[in-house]
Amino acid sequence: MTTQTRSASSRKAPATSKALQQKILHHLHTTQGTYPEKASALAWWEATAAAINEFVMAGLTDTQKTHSRYDTRAVNYLSMEFLMGRLLSNNLHNLHLFETTDKALAALGQNLTDILEQEPDMALGNGGLGRLAACFLDSLATLNYPAVGYGIHYEHGLFEQHFRNGRQIERPDDWREYGNPWEVCRPESVQQIKLYGYVETVYEDGRARKVWHPGRNIKAVPWDIPVVGYNGANVNILRLWESRATDFFDWDVFNAGGYVDAQIEQAEAEAISKVLYPNDETEAGKELRLIQQYFFSAASLADIVRRYQRAHGDDWTQFPKLVAIQLNDTHPAVAIPELMRILIDDKDMDWNHAWQLCHQVFSYTNHTLLPEALEKWDLHLFEKVLPRHLELIYEINHHFLTEEVEQKWPGDDGVKSRLSIIEEGARRMVRMGHLSVIGSHRVNGVAEVHSELVKSDLFPDFHALWPHKLTNVTNGITPRRWLKACNPRLAELIDRHASKDWPVRLDKLQKLTDLADDARFQNAFMKIKHENKEELADVIKALTGIEVDPGAIFDIQIKRLHEYKRQHLNLLHILALYRRLLENPDHDMVPRVFIFGAKAAPGYRLAKDIIFAINKVADRINNDERVGGKLKVVMLPNYRVSLAEKMIPAADVSEQISTAGKEASGTGNMKLALNGALTIGTLDGANIEIAEEAGEDNVFIFGLTVDEVKALNSRGYNPYDYYLNDAELKAVVDWLDTDYFTPGQPGALSSIKHSLLDGGDPFLVLADFRSYAEAQLKVDARYRDRKAWARSAIINTATMGKFNSDRSIQDYVDRIWKLKPYPRDNA
Ligand SMILES: *Cc1c(COP(=O)(O)O)cnc(C)c1O
Secondary structure: OOOOOOOOOOOOOOOOHHHHHHHHHHHHHHOOOOOOOOOOHHHHHHHHHHHHHHHHHHHHHHHHHHHHHOOOOEEEEEOOOEEEEOOHHHHHHHOOOHHHHHHHHHHOOOOHHHHHOOOOOEEEOOOHHHHHHHHHHHHHHHOOOOEEEEEEOOOEOOOEEEEEOOEEEEEOOOOOOOOOOOOEEOHHHOEEEEEOOEEEEEEEOOEEEEEEEOOEEEEEEEEEEEEEOHHHOOEEEEEEEEEEEOOOOOHHHHHOOOHHHHHHHHHHHHHOOOEOOOOOOOOOOOHHHHHHHHHHHHHHHHHHHHHHHHHHOOOHHHHHHHEEEEEEOOOOOOHHHHHHHHHHHHOOOOHHHHHHHHHHHEEEEOOOOOHHHOOEEEHHHHHHHOHHHHHHHHHHHHHHHHHHHHHHOOOOHHHHHHHOOEEOOOOOEEEHHHHHHHHOOEEEEOOHHHHHHHHHHHOHHHHHHOOOOEEEOOOOEOHHHHHHHOOHHHHHHHHHHOOOOOOOOHHHHHHHHHHOOOHHHHHHHHHHHHHHHHHHHHHHHHHHOOOOOOOOEEEEEEOOOOHHHOHHHHHHHHHHHHHHHHHOOOOOOOOEEEEEEOOOOOOOHHHHHHHHHHHHHHHHHHOOHHHOOOEEEEEEOOOOHHHHHHHHHHOOEEEEOOOOOOOOOOOHHHHHHHOOOEEEEOOOOOHHHHHHHHOHHHOEEOOOOHHHHHHHHHHOOOHHHHHOOOHHHHHHHHHOOOOOOOOOOOOOOHHHHHHHOOOOOOOOHHHHHHHHHHHHHHHHHHHHOHHHHHHHHHHHHHOOHHHEHHHHHHHHHHHHHOOOOOOOOOO
């Protein structure tokens, strides 16, 4: 283990396959209590993970010693979601142990690929926001930055999705039903979290002090997941908090016959980390959700303060020099008044000093402009759960309005009510976005266009007040998971033709542009794409029974199901193609397979109806001989990280068709383009930057721009204008009202038509339909020219270097966190 590598370019495996074979056998015997002839595939997975953990834990120890020896400044990344996926393959790649382990297992009569399939996804997130947090942890560790991820140890992650008669069914996700080999419990770092109760003002030495008498105490138990950097660099931790009933047990109540009540209290305490809320983008103001937010924010802050005080005691001068705290969306915004509470109530600090520290450590990432996603809490609910924090928020607000706002706009009550943390009205609300902006020294959006809209539309007054606070950090993805691990054939081709350090220097893919017109390279590139499509065809067959032709265009839309992402625009176009084929069986089109993957929030009716419609249309088309194999539609169940890893390498076309101005960045768009898919998309989020990098010729841009969307909406958008003036569009929308796709059940798909017409079509599906259909014709034409397609695909892969999450992290470091890298000692 002392031979672990340190330099970014070194690629030596830290063990021989013989040694690894011994370790795996050892763990099969001693950790799993079984032996090769009897062991299940799951036991082999556990034993392999345990063997690899020897390297992981050694790296973790070295890293922690290094960080404490140098008293390093660290970023604490607070996120309610971490969508980690599987860890074994990623850890093997990052430790350069993949081939070695493959060999070791082969010698033991086992197949690594099959064993990797045993691992449940760690799905502690909904979609893009949680996956971004996971990519950031990978990059932070790879770049040797001291960092801790803080989140919630959900017992049940994002639900498992099944289809029954085409409809989505949810089942609980049980990722740790049989334990999890990666996590380490840290009882020595347990925290006590307070909730409810009341605040008392006591007077001491002529000074008023606030004492919070909580109504409940909850125990927060930390579980650490090691995060291995590429090249076995730093091993950081992701610390996830589990809620438990506190040990402060009321024995009197218990003995007085309160056994059952005590059990109920325990169940209530454990409910806090029981389940991830399954809504992407929105979450209604549920009490348990607020408690989740406070629970993990307070536990994380207590942990940060404990670690700081271990080295610095009551000397707070170093605090802002050593601590950076990033709020991933407003979900952990309550950390701001919580730090004020700790400093003022527990550490006896005065207001100005506390605010000075607070404001220097926090920064906030905005992820959405969707009005329904901007968090607000009912003031009375907030007061009930966190009475002391509401007082602190009032005081923060008072200082802000009477000092900063009054100075800038004297006597202007309009701007005060716009900027106040408290929204006045029939129900008074606490605006978590405003709290986050006021309490942070930097606020970033996640793509250029999004950050501009944050300044101009979401927080224009804040931008006027603090012109340097709002900034941009365009999202990124880790090329280790999203190319090297998931697309080994392409990774190997790149190794041979670009430089071998592309996994840490993704800009070096640029070299491939020189080969974009090289016929041999084109053939090699497209052969790999074809092989990946054959593999995905097998997965499709296994999961759905549907046979697809790898010679067809694989056109993929994978992301959460949401109206703004417009899976129904894709569906309308599929119906148009189907109709053209029925009207003219000789209709000339390149055979195409449309492949979807998407979960809908369980309470989002229209999203679930769209899934149902896709499944019903797929049934009808896939079984209609008249289309002559030119059209297939597949909706894969249970879309998640591990399924994305199988779909992305096989994509020819990447569907990124959100209404302009609605998708903050997107990261699926980056994963697909990096793997050589051509984007068909709107000028939204990071699509704009992808088009800039790849060149407009190598993407298919369509639809209204942000400005055109605004203009159309302010003119007054009427979907009937489009519906009545486009015969094909009218025909396919009307088709949804018949029982053509749901025999005997007319109206089963009508909700979609209704939303597009009488519902006002809020996401401008009809307005963009014709432009989308025309762009799809260009896709078809480009694909017929095999060389032109190969060229575009290669250029897409070659030019995605910007979207390495290492670049995003370096931007955060330069613009916000100001960290220094610390390669671990002994490495
Ligand atoms: C990358 C990813 C997402 C985000 O996809 P978008 O297209 O950016 O919305 C969602 N879910 C999973 C499983 C992912 O891997």
